[in-house]
Amino acid sequence: MDVHLIDGTYELFRHFFAVPAAADLNGQEIGAVRGVLHSVLSMVERGATHIGVATDHIVESFRNELYPGYKTSEGVPPELLSQFPILEEALEAMGVVVWPMVYFEADDALAAAAARATQDDRVDRVIICTPDKDLSQCVVGSRVLQLDRRRDVLRDEAGVLAKFGVKPESIPDYLAVVGDSADGFPGVPGWGSKAASQTLFQYGHLENIPKDWREWHPSIRTPRKLSESLFTRWADALLFRTLATLRLDAPAFNTVNDLRWKGSLPSFEKHCNRMKSPELLSRATLAGANKN
Numbered sequence: 001m002d003v004h005l006i007d008g009t010y011e012l013f014r015h016f017f018a019v020p021a022a023a024d025l026n027g028q029e030i031g032a033v034r035g036v037l038h039s040v041l042s043m044v045e046r047g048a049t050h051i052g053v054a055t056d057h058i059v060e061s062f063r064n065e066l067y068p069g070y071k072t073s074e075g076v077p078p079e080l081l082s083q084f085p086i087l088e089e090a091l092e093a094m095g096v097v098v099w100p101m102v103y104f105e106a107d108d109a110l111a112a113a114a115a116r117a118t119q120d121d122r123v124d125r126v127i128i129c130t131p132d133k134d135l136s137q138c139v140v141g142s143r144v145l146q147l148d149r150r151r152d153v154l155r156d157e158a159g160v161l162a163k164f165g166v167k168p169e170s171i172p173d174y175l176a177v178v179g180d181s182a183d184g185f186p187g188v189p190g191w192g193s194k195a196a197s198q199t200l201f202q203y204g205h206l207e208n209i210p211k212d213w214r215e216w217h218p219s220i221r222t223p224r225k226l227s228e229s230l231f232t233r234w235a236d237a238l239l240f241r242t243l244a245t246l247r248l249d250a251p252a253f254n255t256v257n258d259l260r261w262k263g264s265l266p267s268f269e270k271h272c273n274r275m276k277s278p279e280l281l282s283r284a285t286l287a288g289a290n291k292n
Contacts, residue, residue, distance in 0.1 A: 003117045003259060004048045007130030008055035008098070009106045011036045012087055014150065016080045024274045029079040033087045034277055039149075040096060041280070044287045050259035052252070053091055054109035055084055057100035061108075063183075063243050070243060071184040090275075093268040094284055097259055104250040107134050111246035113253065114138045120256045127154075133180075136160045137171035137246060165197025166204075173206050176241035177230065185240045190229040199226065206230075206237055263288025 015035030022031035043051065059073035059081075073081060084100075091098045099109040110128055117126045118140065128135050131148040139146050139160050146155045153159075160168050178196045179187025202217040203209045210216055213227035220226070230237060253259055264284040272281040 001050055001122055001256075002048070002125045002127055003050045003052070003113075003123055003256060004043060005110045005113050005117075005126065005128045006040065006043075006051065006053045007106055007110060007128075007132060007135070008036065008053040008087060008091070009084075010130050010132060011039060011053075012055070012083060013080065015039070016077070016083070021079075022276075024276065026274070028082065028086070030083060030086060030275050032080065033083050033090055034275055034280065036087055037090055037094060037277075037280055038283075040091065040094070041283050041287060044261055044291075045283070049261060049291075050256060051261050052097045052099065052113050052259050054099045054101060054106035054113070055088055056106045057084055057088065058102045061101070061105045062103050063105070067185060067239060067243055069184045069186075071182065090268075090271045092265075093271050094264045095261055095268070095288070097253060099251060101250070104247055107132060108247040108250035109252060110135060111138050112248045112250040114144050115248050116252050117256055117259075118144060123256060132182075133164070133171070133175070134183075134244060134246060136164065137168050137244075139168040165193075166200045170200045170204050172241045172244040173200050173204070175244035176206065176237050179240070180244065183243065185243055187240060188229055188233050188237050190225055195221070195226055206241065261291065263291060 012032050016032035019031050019035045021029060022034060024030045059071065059076065063070045064072065088098050088100045101109055114126045114128055117123050126144045127147050128138060128145065129147045129149050135146055138144055139155065139157050142156045155163065157168055164171065164174055166174050174196050177188045177191040178193055179185055198220045199209060202220065209230065211231060213223040216223035268284060269281055272278060
């Protein structure tokens with residue numbers, strides 16, 4: 001079996017900026033919610049059987065306690081933020097397992113779920129549906145994959161190496177020095193993607209990089225400059241790596257069987273009626289009949 005793990009936060013943001021605005025019977029904006037529900041249903045219709053969706057129920061997380069500059073909900077349109085609980089409730093009514101994160105982030109839940117799914121020998125592949133570069137650290141060989149559904153790009157371990165120049169396990173180190181503007185930390189000055197990939201391809205992790213720049217691999221350009229910058233800001237680099245490292249102790253499922261989609265619940269009709277989306281109910285009903 002394949003397990004599909006979906007970044008609900010990314011999907012909600014993507015649909016919010018891609019689909020027309022729409023209000024439910026109460027005047028609440030729900031255009032992005034309807035878009036995500038249709039998108040998840042399309043995966044079921046194409047054969048997905050085991051699905052889990054992680055969301056950032058609250059954008060702020062434990063990482064904000066570690067670094068004041070970490071991303072917050074500031075600047076996010078209220079019409080978008082208000083749709084998170086609606087999406088979570090609607091997905092659950094549609095019969096999909098949802099992990100709404102408060103202390104952790106959605107990325108942590110996806111990482112934890114992927115790690116747990118690989119412990120089940122029945123699972124052939126775990127497909128993490130998000131283009132977020134953080135999740136590239138979870139890719140394992142050709143068993144745990146990352147799927148950018150919008151661009152239809154499926155990336156295995158070789159694909160991560162081709163894209164970033166480093167193996168999946170080095171992604172947190174890579175992001176630590178390059179920075180991640182989406183998450184709000186700047187990285188180490190002077191370290192671009194090329195310098196990071198050249199260095200971490202050779203050494204894997206920050207601790208393995210020689211403190212004496214004269215001992216660095218000859219393929220790395222400007223080692224003295226990079227070394228001085230890195231070791232002057234060593235504490236920052238380690239902090240940024242902690243921010244970029246996904247937590248595998250985030251709550252997920254007990255058994256892969258929990259993720260099997262068995263059809264929508266009776267309450268889904270109420271959600272569809274409120275969203276003025278009878279077609280969602282029809283599709284879910286037909287998909288459920290085909291599954292059973």
